[in-house]
Amino acid sequence: SLSQWLGASLYLLAHLPHWVALFHASGGSNLRSSGSIYPQYSSNEKAIKYARNQLHAFLTLSFPELESYFSSVASEYALEMIQLFPHPDSLLNYSRTKVKNLIYKNTKKNISQTKALLEAESILTIAKDAYPAVDNDSLETFLVIDWASKLQQLVRQKKEIQKKLIDRAQSFKEFYVYTSFSGVGELTAALLIAELGDITRFDNHKQLNAFVGIDIRRFQSGDSPNYDKISKRGNTLARKTLYLVITNMIRSQTSGPNHIVDYYYRAKKQPHAKKHKVVLIGCMDRFLKSIHYLVLHGKLYDYDLSPK
Structure with a gap:
């Protein structure tokens, strides 16, 4: 709702100086450190x-x-x-x-x-x-x-x-950016923070794509035409978490407007419908691009301002 969005925005602005200092001091997210709760979650x-x-x-x-x-x-x-x-x-x-x-x-x-x-x-x-x-x-x-x-x-x-994972994740500004998207719950946001860390260390979202492993590589086999395929060289767990994010967005589309879900249904339309996996990768790309911009500029998601 609008009141929730405004409340989260005010909270984000009020705590932004603290988060900036925290990230500079820690070098980013510490959810994956040896003493963190995150390894316990993975083992569990x-x-x-x-x-x-x-x-x-x-x-x-x-x-x-x-x-x-x-x-x-x-x-x-x-x-x-x-x-x-x-x-x-x-x-x-x-x-x-x-x-x-x-x-x-x-x-x-x-x-x-x-x-x-x-x-x-x-x-x-x-x-x-x-x-x-x-x-x-x-x-x-x-x-x-x-x-x-x-x-x-x-x-x-x-x-x-x-x-515990959610409680710790609430110390990071990304938590409020990620949960401002409809379909991204508190646990999913915490997992994203643990896997992606401080995404402001990337100069652009393409570097973030490469870190996750959804950057596109072009292949050519003999006389056959070129074809594109994701590299899969990055963080496997991050890709799995992103898959969960996108599928949750699609399932919970009635909870609020989302330009990533809009893209999903546009890309699935005939007569030039794309394959399901191709569309999901496109959704991940748009999500990573969005969160990189929002975290970098200290903003929450706003459907009306998102690219259509």
Whole structure:
């Protein structure tokens, strides 16, 4: 909204001298320094991915139907339920009331007695039709509980790390520039700061493109015509973060006008529609050009002043 934009603008102007001094003193963003929270975030992401794969491998053997029962097995509630009932027999040995009480007392989800009873009936139904490949007392079933517990701890840790990452990112002027774009949330802005650092060290946005690895290189093979391809020589994680930025902008286009989203739909129009990847690279280029200018001049994003 206009009031939010004005508030952020005033905050940016008030703190600009402090940020300039901070950047000169630190040489740019310190989110990627050895003592930073950012390496913990990266390690946590990898650990979560590994734990999910391990849980999937063993749950497929002990109670595969649970994977389709929950919309996400990595949610707090799903992981609590999996630890309670890692195998169909862990349910079928109990009455409906006993299962209801276990759900009500052992999950942190705000659930009523009535809702817990309905949940008990639903999960008992799938347990009766389940076909596990291992026994309830098998090592595989034990490992389901173990990996569900580990994944639960990692997911909780991720939330804590995200909060710390955002809190630290708010010390940088880029945070307010990036979040002034519709579709760029606080966590995404923090990740961009961590990956791109102080972008004022680049003389122009083309140098920033090269740092990220989306600068265009022209190739020629024999008698075939020239073709263009991005170099991919730059920061892989930065490219992944930028991909997330652009896809979020497209998905959340109703949250506010954005000239980058406008370009995306123009470029996808027939009869000369560009390929999806080509359009995404074009969007990244426009975004990097915009943030480089805005950060350099201490301004927030304004759709009415953006190039159309």
